[in-house]
Amino acid sequence: MATGLASMHILLVEDNALVASGLQAGLGLQGFACTLAHTLAQARALQAQNRFDACVLDLGLPDGDGLQLLRQWRAAGVQLPVLILSARSALEDRIDGFRSGSDDHLAKPFDLTELALRLQALLRRAPAAQAQDGAQEPLALGALTLEPASGLLWRGDERIDLPRREALLLAALARAHGRVLSTAQLHDSLYDSAESVESNTVNVHVHHLRKKLGADIIETVRGLGFRLGAAYCSSGGAPAHAPQP
Structure with missing residues (x-):
C-alpha cells in the first residue's frame, strides 16, 4: 500500500x-x-x-x-x-x-x-x-481582476469564465509583473512533468486568451517567450476593490 x-x-x-x-x-x-x-x-x-x-x-x-x-x-x-x-x-x-x-x-x-x-x-x-505566497489572492491586471482560487476573471462587474489552464497561465504572467516567461516555464506552471502534451499547447492557450481578452493581453518576445501586455501590468498586490459577483 x-x-x-x-x-x-x-x-x-x-x-x-x-x-x-x-x-x-x-x-x-x-x-x-x-x-x-x-x-x-x-x-x-x-x-x-x-x-x-x-x-x-x-x-x-x-x-x-x-x-x-x-x-x-x-x-x-x-x-x-x-x-x-x-x-x-x-x-x-x-x-x-x-x-x-x-x-x-x-x-x-x-x-x-x-x-x-x-x-x-x-x-x-x-x-x-x-501553498505559494499569495497564490489565492486576487490579481490586478489593469482593468481586469483575476481570482486564482476560482479561475474567474472580472472586468468591472462583468464575469469572464476561463478554462482552468488559461486562468493558470494568466496568473503566472500576472505574478511575473511584466517579466518574460519562457514557454518551458509556462508549461511547467500548467502541467506535471509526467504529462504528455503537445509542444504547442502553451501557444494554443495564449491564442485563446488573446481572442477573448484582446491581442495586447499577452506579448510575444521573439526567441524568449511571453509576457503580460504593458497595459495589464500592475505594481503588485491585490486590487483596490474586490469585484461583486
Whole structure:
C-alpha cells in the first residue's frame, strides 16, 4: 500500500460496473478511498455534497459526455483535479480534454500502477500550488481582476469564465509583473512533468486568451517567450476593490 495516501478520497466516475469495481479495489490497495458514480447526475451530486481530492472521469456515460460535466465544474469555479480515463486516445480527444479543464489523460486499456502514480502526482501538485505566497489572492491586471482560487476573471462587474489552464497561465504572467516567461516555464506552471502534451499547447492557450481578452493581453518576445501586455501590468498586490459577483 502506498504510504501517506490512505485519507485521499477519489471520485471515480465510470459506468462499466466491472471496470469500476476493479478500479475501486485496485486503487484501494494503493491507499486511495474511492466513491463510485455511474452517471453524470450521480457525479454532480456527489461532488456537491462531499470533499474529494481528485476525480477519475470516464467520458462515455449513460446520461451524457464527461467533458460536459468537466466544463460545468470549471465554469462554476470547481478546481477539483480531474484525470480523464477514456478509450478516446486520439490527439484531438486529449486536446479537447485539456481545453475543457482536465489535469491529465490516461487512455484505456491502462496500467493500474501508472494510474496510481498519475493520481499521486496530481495530489502532490495541488497543495503545492495552494501553498505559494499569495497564490489565492486576487490579481490586478489593469482593468481586469483575476481570482486564482476560482479561475474567474472580472472586468468591472462583468464575469469572464476561463478554462482552468488559461486562468493558470494568466496568473503566472500576472505574478511575473511584466517579466518574460519562457514557454518551458509556462508549461511547467500548467502541467506535471509526467504529462504528455503537445509542444504547442502553451501557444494554443495564449491564442485563446488573446481572442477573448484582446491581442495586447499577452506579448510575444521573439526567441524568449511571453509576457503580460504593458497595459495589464500592475505594481503588485491585490486590487483596490474586490469585484461583486
